[in-house]
Amino acid sequence: MRKRMVVVEGSYAVAHAVKVCKPNVISAYPITPQTHIVEDLSQFAADGEMNCEYMNVESEFSAISALIGASAAGARTYTSTTSQGLALMHEALFNASGMRLPIVMTVVNRALSAPINIWNDQQDSISQRDTGWIQLYAEDVQESADMTPQLYKIAEDEDILLPAMACMDGFILSHVYEPVILLEQSLTDEFLPDYTPEFVLDPKNPMSFGAFADPSTYTEFRYKQEKAMGVALKRIEEVALEFSEKYGRYYGGLLDGYMLEDAEIVIMAMGSVIGTIKDTIDMLRKEGENVGLLKVRSFRPFPADEIRKALKNAKVVITLDKNISVGKNEGALCTEVKACMYNNRDVLAPVIGFMLGHGGRDIPVSTIVKMINKAKLVEKGIFIESEFADLREDLA
Amino acid sequence: MSLLKPGHRGCAGCCDALAGKFVLDALGEDCIVVSPTGCLEVFTTPYPESAWGVPWIHSLFENAAAVASGVEAAFKAMGKMNNTKIIAIGGDGATMDIGLQAISGAFERGHDFTYICVDNEAYMNTGIQRSSGTPMYASTTTSPAGKVSFGNPLNKKNMPAIIAAHGSPYVATASVAYAPDMIRKVKKAAQIKGPTYVHVHAPCCTGWKFEGSKTIEVGRLAVETALWPLYEMENSEITGVRKIKNRKPVEEYLKAQGRFKHLFTMEGGAEEIKKIQATADWNVKHFGLD
Amino acid sequence: MKLIIKTVAKPGSTRANKTGAWRSFMPVFDHKLCSKCGICAIYCPEGVVHKLENGFFEPDYEYCKGCGICANECPKKAIIMVLEGK
Numbered sequence: 001m002r003k004r005m006v007v008v009e010g011s012y013a014v015a016h017a018v019k020v021c022k023p024n025v026i027s028a029y030p031i032t033p034q035t036h037i038v039e040d041l042s043q044f045a046a047d048g049e050m051n052c053e054y055m056n057v058e059s060e061f062s063a064i065s066a067l068i069g070a071s072a073a074g075a076r077t078y079t080s081t082t083s084q085g086l087a088l089m090h091e092a093l094f095n096a097s098g099m100r101l102p103i104v105m106t107v108v109n110r111a112l113s114a115p116i117n118i119w120n121d122q123q124d125s126i127s128q129r130d131t132g133w134i135q136l137y138a139e140d141v142q143e144s145a146d147m148t149p150q151l152y153k154i155a156e157d158e159d160i161l162l163p164a165m166a167c168m169d170g171f172i173l174s175h176v177y178e179p180v181i182l183l184e185q186s187l188t189d190e191f192l193p194d195y196t197p198e199f200v201l202d203p204k205n206p207m208s209f210g211a212f213a214d215p216s217t218y219t220e221f222r223y224k225q226e227k228a229m230g231v232a233l234k235r236i237e238e239v240a241l242e243f244s245e246k247y248g249r250y251y252g253g254l255l256d257g258y259m260l261e262d263a264e265i266v267i268m269a270m271g272s273v274i275g276t277i278k279d280t281i282d283m284l285r286k287e288g289e290n291v292g293l294l295k296v297r298s299f300r301p302f303p304a305d306e307i308r309k310a311l312k313n314a315k316v317v318i319t320l321d322k323n324i325s326v327g328k329n330e331g332a333l334c335t336e337v338k339a340c341m342y343n344n345r346d347v348l349a350p351v352i353g354f355m356l357g358h359g360g361r362d363i364p365v366s367t368i369v370k371m372i373n374k375a376k377l378v379e380k381g382i383f384i385e386s387e388f389a390d391l392r393e394d395l396a
Numbered sequence: 397m398s399l400l401k402p403g404h405r406g407c408a409g410c411c412d413a414l415a416g417k418f419v420l421d422a423l424g425e426d427c428i429v430v431s432p433t434g435c436l437e438v439f440t441t442p443y444p445e446s447a448w449g450v451p452w453i454h455s456l457f458e459n460a461a462a463v464a465s466g467v468e469a470a471f472k473a474m475g476k477m478n479n480t481k482i483i484a485i486g487g488d489g490a491t492m493d494i495g496l497q498a499i500s501g502a503f504e505r506g507h508d509f510t511y512i513c514v515d516n517e518a519y520m521n522t523g524i525q526r527s528s529g530t531p532m533y534a535s536t537t538t539s540p541a542g543k544v545s546f547g548n549p550l551n552k553k554n555m556p557a558i559i560a561a562h563g564s565p566y567v568a569t570a571s572v573a574y575a576p577d578m579i580r581k582v583k584k585a586a587q588i589k590g591p592t593y594v595h596v597h598a599p600c601c602t603g604w605k606f607e608g609s610k611t612i613e614v615g616r617l618a619v620e621t622a623l624w625p626l627y628e629m630e631n632s633e634i635t636g637v638r639k640i641k642n643r644k645p646v647e648e649y650l651k652a653q654g655r656f657k658h659l660f661t662m663e664g665g666a667e668e669i670k671k672i673q674a675t676a677d678w679n680v681k682h683f684g685l686d
Numbered sequence: 687m688k689l690i691i692k693t694v695a696k697p698g699s700t701r702a703n704k705t706g707a708w709r710s711f712m713p714v715f716d717h718k719l720c721s722k723c724g725i726c727a728i729y730c731p732e733g734v735v736h737k738l739e740n741g742f743f744e745p746d747y748e749y750c751k752g753c754g755i756c757a758n759e760c761p762k763k764a765i766i767m768v769l770e771g772k
Contacts (some may be wrong), residue, residue, distance in 0.1 A: 207446075
C-alpha cells in the first residue's frame with residue numbers, strides 16, 4: 001500500500017509525531033526557531049486532540065523542571081527548546097539523567113550568543129554532550145518526526161531509563177516544507193508500549209527520589225548511567241529496525257553509510273548537511289572519485305566500535321562540525337572520532353576536521369568539494385589538522 | 397508516630413525537622429513532598445536512607461515549585477489527583493532568592509499545590525550566609541558585624557506579600573513555636589484549591605547562635621515582640637491575625653541570640669535597636685496586633 | 687547485577703541511624719510532676735517522645751539527641767537534663 005504523503009512544515013511533522021506518542025505532560029517555553037513546534041502542540045491541545053496537560057511555563061528552566069516532577073510521577077513527558085533555552089536548562093539536564101527520567105525533548109539546533117544569532121548550528125546540543133542525555137541527529141524532516149517514537153521507546157526501556165534529545169537543524173528542518181508521511185496513530189500505538197516505570201511518586205508506595213549521595217555511593221550512580229548508555233547503543237540499532245519493519249522507513253541506527261564500501265575519502269557529519277553531502281558525492285562519483293559518507297546519527301551514546309568498523313577501508317577521513325570547542329580549534333565530532341581511533345590501530349586513516357555552518361552560514365556543494373580537495377592533498381604530504389572551512393576572507 | 401522518621405541528621409534542636417514533622421502531621425499519608433536543596437533535604441535523605449514516610453522528591457535548589465507543578469500536572473493528566481496534596485517545602489534561600497522565579501510561575505499558573513517556606517533567615521546548610529530572608533543587623537558569615545558594620549544592612553524581603561500579589565487564595569505566616577496554629581494553617585492551605593502559601597518562622601540554633609533547647613522559646617519571642625506577626629490572607633485580604641498580649645520589647649528577642657550580640661556591645665548599637673523596634677511597631681500597626 | 691540503579695530510597699529508612707549516640711545530656715522524665723499535657727512530644731524535633739499506656743511520656747533514647755527542647759518547654763518542669771554517663 002502506498003502511503004499518503006503531505007507537504008507540511010518540519011515543525012508540524014514533529015508536533016504531530018509527539019501527539020501520536022500520547023505524552024501526558026508537555027511543558028515548554030517559546031524560543032525561535034522552536035516556536036512552531038510548541039504552537040502546533042498548543043493547537044492540538046486547544047482542539048482537544050491531545051489528552052495531556054500542556055504547561056506554559058515562565059522559562060526553559062521551569063519547563064524541564066516541571067517535567068522532572070511529572071516524569072517522576074509516572075507521566076510520559078515532552079518538551080522542545082533550542083540554543084539559549086537549552087543552555088538555561090543545563091543544570092536540570094544533569095538532574096533528569098541522574099534521576100533516570102526518560103524525558104524526550106526535540107532540540108531545534110541554533111547558535112549560541114554572543115553575538116546573538118537565531119540561525120542554525122549545533123553548538124547548543126553539543127555543549128550538553130556530558131549531561132547524560134541520549135542525542136540523535138536527524139537528516140531531514142521525516143527523520144526528525146520519526147525519531148520521536150523511536151526515542152520514547154529507547155529512553156523508556158527499563159534497562160536504559162535515560163532522557164533523550166532529538167536534534168533537528170533550526171530553520172533548515174524546522175521551517176522547511178517537505179513532503180512527509182505523518183505518523184499513523186494506529187501504527188504508533190503498536191510500536192510504542194505504555195510507559196510503566198517500576199517506581200513513581202505514589203502515596204501508596206512512598207519512595208524518596210533524588211536523595212543525597214555521599215562519596216560512598218555517588219560513583220555507582222555514574223557507573224550505572226554509563227552502563228545504561230551501553231544498553232542504548234544496542235537498543236538504538238534494534239529500535240531503528242523495529243521502526244523500519246512497522247513503518248517501512250530506515251535512516252540507519254547509530255550510523256548510516258552512503259557509498260561507503262569502497263570510499264577512499266570518507267566524510268563524517270551530523271544533521272541536515274547530510275543531504276548536501278550526498279548530492280556532492282553523487283556528483284563526484286560520476287567524475288570517478290571514490291568519496292563516501294558516514295552519517296553519525298547517535299552522538300550519545302557514541303558508537304566508537306561501529307565507527308572504527310565503518311572506517312576500515314578509508315584512506316582519509318573528513319569530519320564536519322557545526323560547533324567549536326574554542327581553545328581546541330576543533331569541533332566535537334572531530335575530537336571524538338580521533339579519540340576513538342588512537343588506542344585501536346585498525347584504522348590508520350588521518351582525520352581532518354572542518355568547522356563550518358556556524359550561526360546559519362550556508363553550506364553549499366562548493367564548500368564540500370573544497371574540503372574534499374584539501375583531503376586529497378594528504379597523499380602529497382600536505383595535512384591540515386583542523387580549520388574553519390567557510391571563513392569570509394574580508395572579515396577574517 | 398510522625399511520618400518524618402527519626403535517625404535523620406538534623407542538629408539537636410533543629411527547627412527544620414520540627415517544621416517537617418508539623419507539615420506531615422497536618423497532611424497525613426496522602427501527600428507528595430517536593431524539597432529543594434537545603435538542610436531539610438540533605439539531613440533527611442543520605443542515600444540509600446530516607447526519613448520521609450511519604451513520597452518525596454528533590455531535584456535542584458531553584459526549581460521546587462516547578463517540579464511540584466509538574467507533579468500536579470502529571471497527576472491531573474493521569475487521573476490520579478483524588479485527594480493527594482502536593483507540597484513543596486523550601487528554605488528561605490530556595491524560596492525568596494534562587495527559587496523566586498519558579499515560584500512566581502507556578503503561582504501564576506494556578507496549580508493546586510501548597511508551598512511552605514521554612515524560613516531560618518540565612519543559608520544554614522552552607523554555613524550561615526546571608527539571604528534575602530535575613531533580618532536587619534543579623535550577623536551572618538557573609539554579612540558579619542565588624543568594626544564598621546552592624547551586620548546585614550537590609551530589611552527582610554516581604555515574601556508573603558509577593559505571593560499574595562499573585563492572587564493566591566490563601567497565604568499565612570506561622571511559627572514552629574506555635575505548633576497547633578501552624579498545623580491548622582498548613583491543613584487549611586492544603587485543603588484550599590489552587591496555589592497556597594505558608595511562611596514558617598524557624599529559629600535555627602546553629603545559625604542564630606543559641607542553645608538547641610531554646611528553639612521554641614526564641615520562636616515565641618519573635619512573635620511576642622511583633623517581629624514575626626502571625627496572620628492569614630485570603631485572596632490578598634488579611635482575614636486573621638494572632639493578637640499579642642503583653643508585647644515585649646525587641647531587646648528580649650535580640651539578646652537571646654548570638655547573631656545580634658554586637659548590637660549590645662558596639663557603640664551606637666542601642667540606636668540601631670530602635671530601628672528594629674520601629675519594624676515591630678510598624679507590624680503592630682499594620683496588622684493590628686495589639 | 688541489575689543495570690538500573692535504584693535511584694529511590696525506602697521510606698523511613700534513616701531509622702538505621704541511631705542518633706541517640708549524639709547525646710551528651712539525657713532528658714529524664716519525672717512522672718510525679720507530669721501533667722500529661724504532651725508538649726514534650728509535640729516539640730521533639732526527632733518525633734521520638736511517645737505517650738505511654740498510662741498517659742505519661744517517655745523519649746526513645748535510641749534516637750533522642752538530647753537537645754533539651756522538651757525540658758525547656760515543659761510547663762511543669764518535670765523533665766531534667768542529666769549529663770550522660772553520670
